[in-house]
Amino acid sequence: MPxxxxxxxxxxxxxxxxxxxxxxxxxxxxxxxxxLAGGALARLFGLGARTVKAVDGVTLGLRRxxxxxxxxxxxxxxxxxxxxxxxxxxxxxxxxTYRPREGRPRIVSELRGAxxxxxxxxxQMVFQDPSAALNPSMTIADAVGDPLRIHGVAKxxxxxxxxxxxxxxxxxxxxxxxxxxxxxxxxGGQKQRVVIARAIILDPExxxxxxxxxxxxxxxxxxxxxxxxxLKDDLGLSYVYITHDLASAKFFCDRIAIMYLGxxxxxxxxxxxxxxxxxxxxxxxxxxxxxxxPDRAVARDLPRGEIPDAAAPPLGCSFHPRCPQATPxxxxxxxxxxxxLEEHWTRVHxxxxxxxxxxxxDLGGLDAPVTSVELGTGGAQKVRSILDRARAENAEEPxxxxxxxxxxxxxxVRVRFHPGVDPALRRAGGVDVACVLYPEDAGE
Amino acid sequence: MSALQxxxxxxxxxxxxxxxxxxxPKGPVRAVDGVTFEVRKxEILGLVGESGCGKSTLGRxxxxxxxxxxxxxxxxxVGGRDVLSMSAKEARRLRGGELGMIFQEPLTxxxxxMRVSDHFAETLKVHEPRLPRKEIxxxxxxxxxxxGIPPTRFRAYPHEFSGGMRQRIMIAxxxxxxxxxxxxxxxxxxxDVLVEAQIIRNLHTLRAEFDTAMLLITxxxxxxxxxxxxxxxxYAGRIVEIGDAREVFRNPQHSYTxxxxxxxxxxxxxxxxxxxxxPPDLVAPPPGCRFHPRCPDAMVxxAQRTPADKVLAGGSRVACWAAEERAGVSGLGPHExxxxxxxxxxxxxxx
Numbered sequence: 001m002p003x004x005x006x007x008x009x010x011x012x013x014x015x016x017x018x019x020x021x022x023x024x025x026x027x028x029x030x031x032x033x034x035x036l037a038g039g040a041l042a043r044l045f046g047l048g049a050r051t052v053k054a055v056d057g058v059t060l061g062l063r064r065x066x067x068x069x070x071x072x073x074x075x076x077x078x079x080x081x082x083x084x085x086x087x088x089x090x091x092x093x094x095x096x097t098y099r100p101r102e103g104r105p106r107i108v109s110e111l112r113g114a115x116x117x118x119x120x121x122x123x124q125m126v127f128q129d130p131s132a133a134l135n136p137s138m139t140i141a142d143a144v145g146d147p148l149r150i151h152g153v154a155k156x157x158x159x160x161x162x163x164x165x166x167x168x169x170x171x172x173x174x175x176x177x178x179x180x181x182x183x184x185x186x187x188g189g190q191k192q193r194v195v196i197a198r199a200i201i202l203d204p205e206x207x208x209x210x211x212x213x214x215x216x217x218x219x220x221x222x223x224x225x226x227x228x229x230x231l232k233d234d235l236g237l238s239y240v241y242i243t244h245d246l247a248s249a250k251f252f253c254d255r256i257a258i259m260y261l262g263x264x265x266x267x268x269x270x271x272x273x274x275x276x277x278x279x280x281x282x283x284x285x286x287x288x289x290x291x292x293x294p295d296r297a298v299a300r301d302l303p304r305g306e307i308p309d310a311a312a313p314p315l316g317c318s319f320h321p322r323c324p325q326a327t328p329x330x331x332x333x334x335x336x337x338x339x340x341l342e343e344h345w346t347r348v349h350x351x352x353x354x355x356x357x358x359x360x361x362d363l364g365g366l367d368a369p370v371t372s373v374e375l376g377t378g379g380a381q382k383v384r385s386i387l388d389r390a391r392a393e394n395a396e397e398p399x400x401x402x403x404x405x406x407x408x409x410x411x412x413v414r415v416r417f418h419p420g421v422d423p424a425l426r427r428a429g430g431v432d433v434a435c436v437l438y439p440e441d442a443g444e
Numbered sequence: 445m446s447a448l449q450x451x452x453x454x455x456x457x458x459x460x461x462x463x464x465x466x467x468x469p470k471g472p473v474r475a476v477d478g479v480t481f482e483v484r485k486x487e488i489l490g491l492v493g494e495s496g497c498g499k500s501t502l503g504r505x506x507x508x509x510x511x512x513x514x515x516x517x518x519x520x521x522v523g524g525r526d527v528l529s530m531s532a533k534e535a536r537r538l539r540g541g542e543l544g545m546i547f548q549e550p551l552t553x554x555x556x557x558m559r560v561s562d563h564f565a566e567t568l569k570v571h572e573p574r575l576p577r578k579e580i581x582x583x584x585x586x587x588x589x590x591x592g593i594p595p596t597r598f599r600a601y602p603h604e605f606s607g608g609m610r611q612r613i614m615i616a617x618x619x620x621x622x623x624x625x626x627x628x629x630x631x632x633x634x635x636d637v638l639v640e641a642q643i644i645r646n647l648h649t650l651r652a653e654f655d656t657a658m659l660l661i662t663x664x665x666x667x668x669x670x671x672x673x674x675x676x677x678x679y680a681g682r683i684v685e686i687g688d689a690r691e692v693f694r695n696p697q698h699s700y701t702x703x704x705x706x707x708x709x710x711x712x713x714x715x716x717x718x719x720x721x722x723p724p725d726l727v728a729p730p731p732g733c734r735f736h737p738r739c740p741d742a743m744v745x746x747a748q749r750t751p752a753d754k755v756l757a758g759g760s761r762v763a764c765w766a767a768e769e770r771a772g773v774s775g776l777g778p779h780e781x782x783x784x785x786x787x788x789x790x791x792x793x794x795x
């Protein structure tokens with residue numbers, strides 16, 4: 001492995017200067033890895049099963065009374081992180097600690113069975129799709145009262161009173177109008193209110209809300225966020241708000257953690273993140289939001305490509321293949337060379353593609369992540385001239401900085417890249433950011 | 445109004461008083477209820493509105509892709525031909541040839557057992573049976589090149605591509621037969637924000653390369669501002685405002701357009717706004733202006749008479765009494781323009 005890890009700070013994004021911080025949930029170097037089952041043949045020959053690092057060494061704390069946003073694209077691990085907080089996804093390394101207002105701290109990642117179920121009276125979840133989160137054959141009264149029944153909190157008549165109270169709390173008034181209804185009788189916004197009522201009925205301390213408004217109509221999204229803000233103040237809740245939508249996070253959250261491919265790449269106070277986004281990924285996310293303002297166009301220099309395969313992440317910084325500001329040591333490798341050639345071929349005439357493809361030959365040799373790779377079968381000089389043409393097309397392409405040497409080898413060339421650095425979260429100004437552009441606190 | 449009666453000669457699609465309805469358990473659902481508009485050659489027209497406003501039904505209605513039991517009425521002219529009086533066979537020939545559709549979820553539209561190259565061959569052969577193999581490959585690779593898919597992936601299977609690439613392939617597959625008009629129904633909703641931005645940005649290039657007019661259906665007003673030349677705002681089966689996208693966003697005339705813009709959460713949001721109540725039942729919509737029960741500007745007349753389409757000073761066509769009143773062209777008496785006493789809308793009566 002050519003990438004060298006470096007040191008991590010304790011609980012990033014907390015703002016060490018604040019002194020003692022009252023955290024209600026703490027993640028310490030949390031990892032959730034999944035083994036991919038290989039095919040029967042692979043197992044037979046003992047070939048290594050692939051591992052997806054859905055969450056990979058995340059350290060952060062949820063402060064009492066705050067809304068912490070976890071923002072990222074699909075595949076960033078944000079949903080897995082939310083599920084792990086509730087013990088719904090097993091931690092493969094690291095720990096999650098819940099510190100209730102009263103009583104002893106509990107290590108969520110070690111709880112099993114009944115103890116884990118009891119945790120749900122304190123930590124609850126609001127799901128993305130309210131239609132899928134509600135049983136279509138259960139009345140609203142039964143659905144909202146179900147947690148009471150499961151945890152044996154109240155007898156039937158008392159349960160009915162608590163259910164009515166919870167419904168009124170979330171704005172479903174008069175509750176009598178809704179108690180006997182089924183989910184199919186309600187609108188999307190009303191269903192999400194029912195899901196929220198069910199989540200707060202056990203009087204929890206923490207709500208994990210995974211995209212709670214993304215399935216709702218524009219006209220009610222603000223209303224549901226307003227409801228959640230009201231509940232937070234009235235019931236003394238803390239929220240983890242998981243979303244892909246930076247605009248709602250900007251409005252809703254006190255602090256924001258930006259995730260990319262299982263890692264937190266930037267974390268800090270919302271105002272600071274939006275005023276001075278530091279990580280190139282954060283900057284890209286902000287620039288990509290289409291605003292309903294005809295005078296503001298989406299930026300031209302957006303990252304290309306998509307979030308990479310988590311089972312075979314890029315070397316160095318996971319974001320480097322898409323990063324417009326990548327440096328020579330960001331982890332350039334064989335697969336980036338393949339992507340570069342393919343992109344080059346979308347620009348050239350089909351005849352030129354056919355000729356160049358014959359010189360380069362099979363691209364399969366570039367698929368294993370290495371920093372030194374042989375390329376081409378049609379002669380060193382010809383391969384070099386193809387690389388030169390690709391380079392001439394776009395000299396700004398950051399990959400070229402990462403090339404240490406191109407040497408003649410076999411019937412082609414050997415391309416050697418600089419070894420990459422896998423950046424850890426480090427303090428930069430008011431936030432923590434994992435990017436080589438911010439080597440240490442410049443004391444802003 | 446003259447622009448409406450004599451559609452511009454460069455209109456690819458002209459709909460006049462178009463209606464689409466289908467059977468529901470409580471009676472006919474009037475999903476599209478008398479819309480009049482045109483799509484001009486090479487333009488991107490945005491169509492926005494809340495879910496259930498009829499925007500998807502309108503998009504499918506234009507192409508005749510409606511479920512069994514749905515009916516169309518009014519007039520719909522595509523490329524100079526009356527579509528509603530066409531035989532099923534003629535309509536099918538028109539679709540895919542001159543008309544195309546891009547769907548929200550590309551994976552469900554691509555056959556997992558067919559290579560990308562086979563998808564293109566099949567599409568091209570249906571519409572241009574005499575095309576030689578070499579030419580099929582040339583046209584396919586050219587379409588893929590424009591959407592940024594490398595030729596090295598031409599013989600790959602759909603599952604070997606990421607979500608964004610699949611949607612690019614779908615777009616290339618729709619455009620390769622060079623349709624005059626394409627309906628794109630939420631084409632980027634299933635994609636991540638960075639990929640969405642790439643594709644939206646790409647739409648302008650595509651329009652120029654393929655000379656295709658497009659109806660872009662979306663709930664995302666930001667995408668309309670980014671990609672569209674004009675925008676139509678739909679509410680309860682009707683187009684309530686249509687005009688130049690910049691003008692509509694800068695000076696929304698219809699109260700619904702203004703409230704929809706205000707309730708969108710954007711980076712500029714510093715306070716929460718929303719529209720009370722829910723869109724009406726399309727089986728029995730309210731009388732007068734259909735937005736009046738939720739409208740903060742509602743006057744007495746709004747609950748009684750349907751506002752007519754009027755072209756106002758900024759060039760937008762609007763059906764709104766309050767907009768007419770502001771422009772001083774309503775001709776309403778003091779009794780009719782008095783504020784409407786509204787029933788209280790419950791907090792939870794929402795969309």
